[in-house]
Amino acid sequence: MNRASARVAEAAQRACTDEPLCAYIYDLAALNRHAAGLAATLPDNCELFYAVKANSDLPILQTLAPHVRGFEVASGGELAWVRSHFPDTPVIFGGPGKLDTELAAALELGVELLHVESLSELRRLAWLARNRNRQADVLLRINLALDDVPTTTLTMGGRATPFGIDSDQLPECLAWLARHPEIRLHGFHFHLMSHQLDADAHLALLARYFRQARQWQKQFGLTINHLNVGGGIGINYREPDRQFDWPAFSTGLAALVNSENMQDWRIRFEPGRYLTAACGHYVMQVLDIKQCFGRHFAVGRGGTHHFRTPYAQGHSHPFFVLPQEHWPYPFSRSGVEQAKVTVVGQLCTPKDVLATDAPVKRLRVGDLLVFPYAGAYAWHISHHDFLRHPHPQHIYLSVQEPAHAADQ
Ligand SMILES: Cc1ncc(COP(=O)(O)O)c(C=O)c1O
Known part of the structure; x- marks a missing residue:
């Protein structure tokens, strides 16, 4: 696990409560590093603007603002939002x-x-x-x-x-x-x-x-x-x-x-995408694991109404598993080992698929699934209120690097 993923994993761990977790975690320090690196390596007569449609959350814009010459907007709503927070950019x-x-x-x-x-x-x-x-x-x-x-x-x-x-x-x-x-x-x-x-x-x-x-x-x-x-x-x-x-x-x-x-x-x-995709992670806790017609399905808390990217782009989204040991029930956990798992959400539609036949070493009900590259065209392109499930938490990890990070 690299430095950024470890930071996200720690944050996901901290966010766990008795309620199954569903969250977006944005690593602003990683975003800051990435944007600074891009801006520094462009030739002198080239300028960076950020297409805010990819993710217009304020902490994201605030992190990018020092590194970009400005923002590209594509609607009156984006224009009003950007102007109200960045009057001079x-x-x-x-x-x-x-x-x-x-x-x-x-x-x-x-x-x-x-x-x-x-x-x-x-x-x-x-x-x-x-x-x-x-x-x-x-x-x-x-x-x-x-x-x-x-x-x-x-x-x-x-x-x-x-x-x-x-x-x-x-x-x-x-x-x-x-x-x-x-x-x-x-x-x-x-x-x-x-x-x-x-x-x-x-x-x-x-x-x-x-x-x-x-x-x-x-x-x-x-x-x-x-x-x-x-x-x-x-x-x-x-x-x-x-x-x-x-x-x-x-x-x-x-x-x-x-x-x-x-x-x-x-x-x-x-x-848009190349600036902010990598700083975002969508995290869902596994609610159920089952087998049907010979295939394994893991049902996670959340789904494409929060994270539409895999469906919109037609891919099986990569993820990693964060094992959780907490198990409150008086009966054993269901799970799979060395198996291929299709990860779905809580929506009543067969289109609510985030990953298809993805190999896992071990996955149990209660473990966390972390989907990286979820910082662009993710929450912002999703149909949030379908089925009226609660929205995920949005967690922004500080733009300041943790003190020990440089030693890792
Ligand atoms: C005119 C224009 N500029 C910039 C972008 C940002 O594109 P990307 O996120 O692929 O960098 C888009 C995306 O649709 C666009 O339509």
Whole structure:
């Protein structure tokens, strides 16, 4: 067990009571280290924004704030939340289907750049800006064809999707912008895929973005120097020991910025998952273990209404077992040894599955199951009130490293 897992295991142990445990445990010290490491290894002209949709809990944002240049929001709700807690932090606003009220709030709350998704959104924004005697600063989010770049399991562009402006419509948008000085164009935004696990493939994608932005700058005589390359770096849930190779990526990025002559551009990254997934753990106590049609099922306290990530991504989520010795009943515990177990939750649906046929050395009723990589798109994408089960505890381990941690 590594240092972070040991800290989480201790916290889970402390949180146990007579009531079966169900909790999210976030290790803010691990998050702090991770974010600091990413920020420190980006080239000078590259900036880190955090896509708060991945996890907008206040302790998470407070931990990230010193390491990121700002936050990326995708709704009026996220904008209001971030602004109420971080009045001076730069905010950028993207996403499809923005309301007039959201665009107006962006103008009023000092959003640094709006990422515009269509010509009709541009028109509405211009109208709102004119009515307020304001200028709006924007990037155009463009959906590019990706014939020469490998895609991932979650692709938002390179083919027909509702995201961004088809690159064929760019000349029309630029001609329209030339007649509307209330909108200032600063550059382009691309977010064509998430779940990128391959550092070389991601560099190839960025090379494609860099060349395209410079080509349009030249072709249309644009005075722009901003490029937002989105988020999209993935977490390898299926093979947790083989994660995205950040050191190779950041080294390759520095070389790419030089070889593609991008030194004078401001290049922004807005990752969500890769920043916060690893700091979160979902913990459930085993309520029952049974056998059915030759398969073992462990029923845990909680389920996909708290932790929808495995169902949403279609994977069997990795977990480890924390054995518990407390057993209050006057009869023996049921359990399995050297078996494959499917872990399910308390919902009345066969879709409430967190892990399928996962090998365990030993698992007994009352043991704890700890699911790592549950800090992003986990609690925040789940249907919390289905069946009205109580919500899990949310435990945030201090951002201060424990005194003995450095010696471990
Ligand atoms: C426009 C945009 N930027 C950033 C992100 C964050 O992506 P990820 O969490 O994969 O880094 C998303 C995710 O949907 C997005 O749509």
